[in-house]
Amino acid sequence: MKSNGKAKSPAKSARLDPTPILNQRGKLLQEYGKIVHMPIALEAKARQENVDSLNQVLADVITLRDLYKKHHWQVAGPTFYQLHLLFDKHADELTELVDSIAERVQIMGGLAIAMAADVAETTKIPRPPRGREEVPVQIDRLLEAHEIVLKEARDLVEQSDDNKDSGTNDLMASKLIPITEFQVWFVSEHVVDVPVVRAE
Ligand SMILES: [Fe+2]
DSSP: OOOOSSOOOOOGGGGGOOSOOOSOOOOOSSOTTOOOOOSSSOOHHHHHHHHHHHHHHHHHHHHHHHHHHHHHHHOOSTTHHHHHHHHHHHHHHHHHHHHHHHHHHHHTTOOOOOSHHHHHHHOOSOOOOSSOOOHHHHHHHHHHHHHHHHHHHHHHHHHHHHTTOHHHHHIIIIIIHHHHHHHHHHHHGGGOOOOSSSOO
16 A cells, blocks of 8 residues: 555555554634543532633642753752752652643543643743843742642632532642642741751
């Protein structure tokens, strides 16, 4: 059988053709922002509301994760080593959360926001400069971003409680909030101005 690498309708012999089928584009299976039915005993209205809110949280947690990576790479000064490691630890923890949030969106019949350009258009976290900033500024940006995420997560705890979405409620209340509160504690202690050697 002749193959030019273009998509063609399946024929009996095509199943035996080992040539990769390239140049494939097609209609969307699902528009972003629309949900499909999922048999999880949860009303469409509740799923739509929580999918929309989860996608906002997702965009902001992806951005917070990326802010940690930026600071992991760009941190400078006497606390370089500890902050370099701490920022990366938090970025790794947030990557796991990102996956859980995105998969919760899919479980409810929604579509998770994914690509950087779409995240950038959606996030509420202010864009930092591309350049390098001092440690206290890096930390301040992280704490500001954390509080944006925590406010959204607390609102979503209430909303998901009201519309009986215990899965989303649990993800926010038992995972996202305690994990990121812990991160806030570890980061914020670095901008407490205490003597290093001699007590006042
Ligand atoms: Fe690294």
